[in-house]
Amino acid sequence: MTATSHPLDEAVVLTLSQGPDPQGGTVIWQGQTHPGYANMVGPYGGITAAQAVQSVLQHPQLLGVPVALTINYAAALAYGPFTIHTRPVRTNRSTQHWTIEFVQNDDAGQPQTVITGTAMTAVRRDTYSSVDHPLPPVPSASTLATRRVKNAVEWLNRYDQRLVDGDIHTAWDGSEHDSQSTVWMSDEPPRPLDFVGLTGLADVFFPRIWRRRALRVPAGTVSMTVYYHADAAKLAATGSAHILGRARMHAAFNGYCDQSAVLWAPDGEVLATTHQLVYYKE
Amino acid sequence: MTATSHPLDEAVVLTLSQGPDPQGGTVIWQGQTHPGYANMVGPYGGITAAQAVQSVLQHPQLLGVPVALTINYAAALAYGPFTIHTRPVRTNRSTQHWTIEFVQNDDAGQPQTVITGTAMTAVRRDTYSSVDHPLPPVPSASTLATRRVKNAVEWLNRYDQRLVDGDIHTAWDGSEHDSQSTVWMSDEPPRPLDFVGLTGLADVFFPRIWRRRALRVPAGTVSMTVYYHADAAKLAATGSAHILGRARMHAAFNGYCDQSAVLWAPDGEVLATTHQLVYYKE
Known part of the structure; x- marks a missing residue:
């Protein structure tokens, strides 16, 4: 080291x-x-x-x-x-x-x-590949400001996040909203993308239950799945550019909610799809 | 027995x-x-x-x-x-x-x-619950015909499927389409829903790669995840009614594609979300 x-x-x-x-x-x-x-x-x-x-x-x-x-x-x-x-x-x-x-x-x-x-x-073989969930029309990462979180937990400083939509609420009033967030993200400091880095990025989203209902209840991931849609060359081609993540939940039921997210390279290739089950209290 | x-x-x-x-x-x-x-x-x-x-x-x-x-x-x-x-x-x-x-x-x-x-x-506790991905507007199961598949593999006879959209192609011409299918489904003969039955229903969809590209290539699930958003009472309340499933893929890359699906009770409750990685050849 x-x-x-x-x-x-x-x-x-x-x-x-x-x-x-x-x-x-x-x-x-x-x-x-x-x-x-x-x-x-x-x-x-x-x-x-x-x-x-x-x-x-x-x-x-x-x-x-x-x-x-x-x-x-x-x-x-x-x-x-x-x-x-x-x-x-x-x-x-x-x-x-x-x-x-x-x-x-x-x-x-x-x-x-x-x-x-x-x-x-x-072992992957060169064969038919395609994207059936295109990168949404969003402003490029370079036009957006880095998200700053006051009194952030330490790991948040290890990622550069540029919110496109679905920021964390500022008024915790229990009101209901859709659960989607879209964010450009990269390691901070920048680091060429590989399987380890991509795996870390798959969990960056704050708990969807905090977006869905504006209440900052205790919440934590209990299970996470990542499907990788890239090989080492495709990840290397992304380099240290920001990748786009879009996450949402489908349902919350008696203490557990899900999260699904897609991670795109800036060129529109899907790098990973990732899913979670998240515990929440109250 | x-x-x-x-x-x-x-x-x-x-x-x-x-x-x-x-x-x-x-x-x-x-x-x-x-x-x-x-x-x-x-x-x-x-x-x-x-x-x-x-x-x-x-x-x-x-x-x-x-x-x-x-x-x-x-x-x-x-x-x-x-x-x-x-x-x-x-x-x-x-x-x-x-x-x-x-x-x-x-x-x-x-x-x-x-x-x-x-x-x-x-152990689930009674607490906040909500659906953030509503049951889509579809005709009810009772208005749709059961899907009959010629020369079907045996397990297909164990499910009653009523296609809403995204049926399997009839012309295998390699043309590209969106990967979504929506289907009402139940055990056949009917059986009151429980965790075992719901798990079986989570895998009913034919391979998304067959919808995305009209080519019937060899394909098979290599990993499946199910998140359950129900307890025994919620499943029992669904009884032997058809449940609605909607499945799609996000990406296919060099031999593996994903699948994500939501399963709803007819009353609009989300019963499960489920995800797969599927191998395909060619």
Whole structure:
């Protein structure tokens, strides 16, 4: 690590602790939370997902590139060290399926699972591709101001967000609104896009329940899925440009609401679609 | 099993084989594919997902009701018996996180993982609920004819589908179209809705890539996520009425495309949102 390394690259440093296990191929990685991505309680969920995908990307038996990732936030990750248990469960000719578990000791020193997840990687072949959900007509990122949040949690400083529509409410009066937000976003400082960076960006949106009903209730992601519609070359072509994200919810029911988002490169290519289930109180 | 039992209820019969393991709580269930839900190769993916959720619902340590499920189709499930390894990885005060694995012997008699998955269950509390994606204006199910498919794979006969828009193409000429389909759907014969039935219905849509581009290329779901926006009472209130599903894709890229769908009760309540990643060839 040097003084000039990007905080995201620091955050996803994983050290080989054990493996690959000769039977199942499990690798145990040692990781740690990064103060630059601190949220209110524990780390920003997007960085945890980025660490999960990194644990797959750095596995010596990796086949292909990420196409799907699901991360479940089973318990609050505490600041400090953790291990990631990353297992290639099934390897076919051109696809590979993974299980992922983050383990952290509890107050009694007992190891506990705090994150569960699955991932799929695949060797992509050049074939038919198309976008059926075009980039909406929006002003370009360069014409919009960076969103400044007063007393922001630390991770918000790691992203440059330029709101197109659906900003967070200023009057918390319980009034109802549509849940959509559209935002140009990039790492801050800028960083060339890759699978780790894209995964972090997939969780940038503030809780949809705060848009839907103007009440700042406790809320947190309990499960997140990312579908990747890009290979390394397509991500590299985006470079450190802002990408456009549009997120909305469909339903809130008795404590849980969903979120769906599309992430576009500025040229209109869809880079990822991503979905969440979010807990909310009240 | 009696002669009058519903094929879905037959398909999700799981027999306790082992457990719960006193350490981790893993239960090993014995299940089997059902000829009534046969697809072209192996069983219909929705029934596999229904069996996965059933393995959680019948676990003696279950807390709450399903709120999220992710199933990865790591390899083709062969017709015949399999085991499901269902583990409550983390139990909190009102939430529980699960891992799920389907295991089947390969030709050499070696056990292989064919399905991986995670689920989350939760005790719901009566609180704020709302729909931010209303049921679209469509004719009621009773005014539409049941869709008949010639030479249909067997599982299609287990669902009554009444197409509103976005039917499968009749001319496979490679022309491009929007990927949306809207359909009223129910089990056939009718069956009161529950979590198992809703999970099966989440996968009913034909591959979006066949709508997007009128070419009937090989395609199959590799990962499916269901977010449940209902409790048992809300599902029971829907009874055996048709529910409305609307599905679309956002992007296809080099062999994989996504699918997102919303499932509504006829009264406009959102019952589930569901997402897939689908492999396609050519």
